[in-house]
Amino acid sequence: MSKIQNYRRGEFMKRIGILTSGGDAPGMNAAVRAVTRTALANGVEVFGIRYGYAGLVAGDIFQMTSATVADKIERGGTFLYSARFPEFAQKEVQLKGIEQLKKHGIEALVVIGGDGSYHGALRLTEHGYNAIGLPGSIDNDIPYTDYTIGFDTACNTAMEAIDKIRDTATSHQRVFVVNVMGRDCGDIALHVGVATGADAIVVPEEEYDIKEIAETLKQGFANGKKHGLVVVAEGVMNAEDFKNELLKYGDFDARANVLAHMQRGGNPTVRDRVLSSKMGAYAVKLLLDGKGGLAVGIENNKLIAHSILDLFDAKHQGDYSLYSLNKDMAK
Numbered sequence: 157m158s159k160i161q162n163y164r165r166g167e168f169m170k171r172i173g174i175l176t177s178g179g180d181a182p183g184m185n186a187a188v189r190a191v192t193r194t195a196l197a198n199g200v201e202v203f204g205i206r207y208g209y210a211g212l213v214a215g216d217i218f219q220m221t222s223a224t225v226a227d228k229i230e231r232g233g234t235f236l237y238s239a240r241f242p243e244f245a246q247k248e249v250q251l252k253g254i255e256q257l258k259k260h261g262i263e264a265l266v267v268i269g270g271d272g273s274y275h276g277a278l279r280l281t282e283h284g285y286n287a288i289g290l291p292g293s294i295d296n297d298i299p300y301t302d303y304t305i306g307f308d309t310a311c312n313t314a315m316e317a318i319d320k321i322r323d324t325a326t327s328h329q330r331v332f333v334v335n336v337m338g339r340d341c342g343d344i345a346l347h348v349g350v351a352t353g354a355d356a357i358v359v360p361e362e363e364y365d366i367k368e369i370a371e372t373l374k375q376g377f378a379n380g381k382k383h384g385l386v387v388v389a390e391g392v393m394n395a396e397d398f399k400n401e402l403l404k405y406g407d408f409d410a411r412a413n414v415l416a417h418m419q420r421g422g423n424p425t426v427r428d429r430v431l432s433s434k435m436g437a438y439a440v441k442l443l444l445d446g447k448g449g450l451a452v453g454i455e456n457n458k459l460i461a462h463s464i465l466d467l468f469d470a471k472h473q474g475d476y477s478l479y480s481l482n483k484d485m486a487k
């Protein structure tokens with residue numbers, strides 16, 4: 157792996173920085189709080205960096221106290237703000253970011269974000285600044301972690317929205333095709349589909365047969381069901397297009413619905429707050445141990461840290477047993 161600075165625990169490390177990057181996720185604030193409070197408890201000063209890597213390069217950096225992170229654990233979004241800043245893939249831009257870190261005496265960084273943000277963290281570590289990544293993304297698309305920060309909240313938000321959709325679907329005996337987020341990952345669709353009793357779940361990781369889905373829906377109505385529900389991961393197909401395809405195989409009264417960014421907002425659930433708190437504290441421990449270029453994860457309820465490099469060769473493994481489980485229950 158890349159260069160590692162060997163700070164001794166608490167001895168040389170005086171200041172760390174923290175930023176949030178990529179798509180925001182509920183629980184990011186709880187993670188920032190955990191990092192800040194844990195660092196302060198270990199005698200390390202903490203600097204917040206606004207607007208992800210864009211703010212790092214621009215020098216939008218401020219010292220945080222315990223009070224800065226008060227009243228934040230329950231809030232959605234990220235109070236440090238986020239940004240997509242593709243310029244950070246360029247070495248000269250990364251070096252500008254490092255100049256800012258040096259200017260503020262910041263010796264190491266915690267980055268909360270997705271796979272793109274991890275690339276930035278790895279580059280900083282390679283340039284001699286230890287950076288640790290925390291998986292902040294609603295998509296649950298990051299390898300070597302069972303769950304990402306924000307996934308549970310997003311699933312609950314989508315589930316509640318679909319429960320409401322079902323009220324109107326039943327009243328009118330309609331079929332609803334609902335898009336949930338997840339870009340190229342079907343985890344939100346799988347979990348939410350099972351939790352809402354969907355007739356079919358469509359995810360990028362599994363083959364689907366639209367004719368078979370139409371038959372399941374028809375059978376449902378024949379069995380006395382008063383509504384139909386198909387949960388489609390956004391990466392597979394737009395809900396409107398999927399609905400139109402479905403109508404080729406069945407004479408349904410159907411509607412399409414895209415839940416979109418509402419899934420990214422809202423107060424984090426207990427699970428997300430606890431996960432964020434554990435991961436944030438662990439990231440500080442790793443930095444105090446002189447480690448960098450690592451991504452924090454949780455596997456079988458145990459905190460782990462993997463080289464970020466390993467993550468780029470791996471693919472997140474979801475619980476695909478949910479797919480067949482749902483198929484059986486939809487019959």
Ligand SMILES: Nc1ncnc2c1ncn2[C@@H]1O[C@H](COP(=O)(O)OP(=O)(O)OP(=O)(O)O)[C@@H](O)[C@H]1O
Binds near residue numbers: 180239242295
């Ligand atoms: N190859 C790279 N090298 C350095 N920095 C990168 C690289 N790729 C992405 N980044 C930085 O990380 C930021 C976030 O990346 P991206 O937009 O891919 O989101 P993400 O972290 O993967 O989150 P999500 O996919 O969950 O929204 C980018 O805007 C950029 O600043």
Ligand SMILES: O=P(O)(O)OC[C@H]1O[C@](O)(CO)[C@@H](O)[C@@H]1O
Binds near residue numbers: 293295337
């Ligand atoms: O509109 P934006 O910010 O580009 O993000 C949309 C994407 O972000 C994600 O929510 C991940 O954060 C994806 O599921 C979605 O495709």
Ligand SMILES: [Mg+2]
Binds near residue numbers: 178270271272
């Ligand atoms: Mg990403």
